[in-house]
Amino acid sequence: MSQILENFSDIQKKIERSTASCGRTISDIHLVAVSKNQTQAKILEALRTGHRLFGENRVQDAIVRWTDFKKEYPDIKLHLIGSLQSNKAEDAAGFFDVIETIDRPKIALALAEAMKKQGRYLPCFIQVNTGEEPQKAGVLPAGLPELIEICRASGIDLQGLMCIPPEDEPAALHFAFLAKLASTHGLKHLSMGMSGDFEKAIPLGATHIRVGTALFGARAGIDV
Ligand SMILES: *Cc1c(COP(=O)(O)O)cnc(C)c1O
Numbered sequence: 001m002s003q004i005l006e007n008f009s010d011i012q013k014k015i016e017r018s019t020a021s022c023g024r025t026i027s028d029i030h031l032v033a034v035s036k037n038q039t040q041a042k043i044l045e046a047l048r049t050g051h052r053l054f055g056e057n058r059v060q061d062a063i064v065r066w067t068d069f070k071k072e073y074p075d076i077k078l079h080l081i082g083s084l085q086s087n088k089a090e091d092a093a094g095f096f097d098v099i100e101t102i103d104r105p106k107i108a109l110a111l112a113e114a115m116k117k118q119g120r121y122l123p124c125f126i127q128v129n130t131g132e133e134p135q136k137a138g139v140l141p142a143g144l145p146e147l148i149e150i151c152r153a154s155g156i157d158l159q160g161l162m163c164i165p166p167e168d169e170p171a172a173l174h175f176a177f178l179a180k181l182a183s184t185h186g187l188k189h190l191s192m193g194m195s196g197d198f199e200k201a202i203p204l205g206a207t208h209i210r211v212g213t214a215l216f217g218a219r220a221g222i223d224v
Contacts, residue, residue, distance in 0.1 A: 002045055003217070004042060004045040004046055004049065004215065004216065005045070005048075005049050007214060007215045007216070007217075008033075008046070008049050008051060008215060010214075011031065011211060011214060011215060012026075012031075014198075014199055015029050015031065015198075015202065015209075017199075018198075018199045018202040018203060019202055021203065022202065022203040024202065024203075028207060029202060029206065029207065029208075029209060030053060030207060030208045030209070031051075031053060031209060031211060032053055032054065032055040032079050032081070032191070032208055032209065032210045032211070033046055033051055033053060033054050033055065033211060033212075033215050033216070034054070034055040034056075034057075034081065034194075034210050034211060034212030034215075034216075035054045035055065035056060035065070035212070035216065036055070036056050036057045036058070036061070036082070036212065036219065037219035037220050038212075038216045038219060038220070039220065040065065042216050042217070043065070043069065044069075046215065046216070047069065047073055047076075052073065052075050052076050052077055053076075053077045053079070054066075054076065054077070054078055054079070055078070055079040055080075055081040055100075055210050055212075056078060056079075056080065056081065056082070057080070057081050057082025057083075058082055059080065059084065059088040059091050059092050059095070059096075060088070060091070062078060062080070062095065062096070063091065063095055066078060066095075077097040077098070078095070078096045078097050078098075079096065079097065079098045079099075079100050079191075079208075079210075080092055080096045080098070080099045080100060080101060081100050081101060081162070081191075081210055082101060083101050083103060083127070083137040084099065084101055084102075084103075084107050084111070086106050086107055086110035089107065089110035089111045089113070089114040090114040090117070090118075092111070092114070093111060093114035093115045093117075093118055093120055093122065094114075094118055094120065096122065097122060097123075098122055098123045098124070098125070099111060099122055099123075099124045099125070100124075100125040100127065100162045100191050100208075101125070101127045101137065101138075101162065102124055102125065102126045102127065102147070102151060102156070102158075103126065103127045103129075103137050103138050103139050103147075104139060104147070105146075105147060105150045108147065108150050108151045108154060108156060109150070109154055111124070111156065112151075112154035112155055112156050115155075115156070116155065121155070121156075121157050122157065123157050123159045123189075124151065124156050124157060124158050124159065125158075125159060125160045125161055125162045125189065125191055126139060126144065126147055126148065126151065126158065126160075126161055126162070127139065127161075127162045127163065127164075128140075128141060128144060128161050128162070128163050128178060128181060129141075129163075130163045130165060130174040130177050130178055131165060131166035131169060131174060133166055136164065136166075138162075138163065138164075141177075141181065144181060144185070145185070148185050148187075158187065159187060159188065159189045160182060160187050160188060160189025160190055160191060160207065160208070161178050161181055161182045161187055161189075161190060161191070162178075162190075162191035162192065162208075163175075163178045163191075163192050164194070165192075165197070171193075171196075171197040171200055171201070172197075172200045172204060174192075175190075175192050175193070175197075175200060175201045175204040175205070175206065176204050178190060178192055179204050179205040182205075188207070189207045189208060190204075190205050190206050190207050190208065191206070191207070191208035191209075191210060192204075192206045192208075192209070193206045193209040193210070193211075194209070194210055194211060194212065195211050195212060195213045195214035195215075196214075198211060
């Protein structure tokens with residue numbers, strides 16, 4: 001068995017175990033395989049396991065890496081999980097299937113316009129900077145209500161919230177906080193949990209987990 005196949009089945013087992021432990025089912029959880037900075041060979045191995053849902057953090061890198069794979073495997077779904085610049089909104093709306101990282105009004109408006117122009121109304125998430133870390137992307141919790149209003153008013157199909165907890169704090173606190181924010185605002189999806197902590201995110205309501213290194217191994221080059 002290939003290493004990647006082994007990793008996928010190991011993660012599936014862990015997802016099964018954590019969903020079972022909290023009375024959820026495995027179909028509640030979408031595994032977004034984070035392929036940023038991984039080799040084409042590893043991605044191809046992942047595709048050969050039958051997996052079709054992937055996450056990338058940069059628009060241009062994703063286009064370079066995925067254009068040919070998308071021709072070969074038309075059912076691939078790509079999530080944008082890195083922060084977006086407004087001048088890339090058109091490319092993002094045209095190439096991705098879900099945008100997880102709306103984090104400010106300017107991006108919401110640029111995306112809304114790009115999606116209208118292309119007739120592609122993608123499901124979107126707002127990224128929340130739950131730890132209020134200055135270096136991290138995401139709207140501050142205090143700015144969330146206004147950003148949600150702007151998204152909804154501009155016709156964005158807003159489905160959920162996403163967060164990346166601070167490294168030096170218990171992730172579970174941030175997952176629980178994000179879940180509370182989502183339920184307050186009537187949003188049904190929660191993108192939270194990565195290689196190191198997805199088993200904590202599932203009992204707290206994650207619907208999407210974003211797993212990179214646990215599936216693909218260490219990333220090449222500069223990690224962002
Ligand atoms: C890189 C990245 C991940 C994956 O992280 P791993 O620890 O490799 O699982 C998940 N979410 C975001 C937003 C990322 O940038």
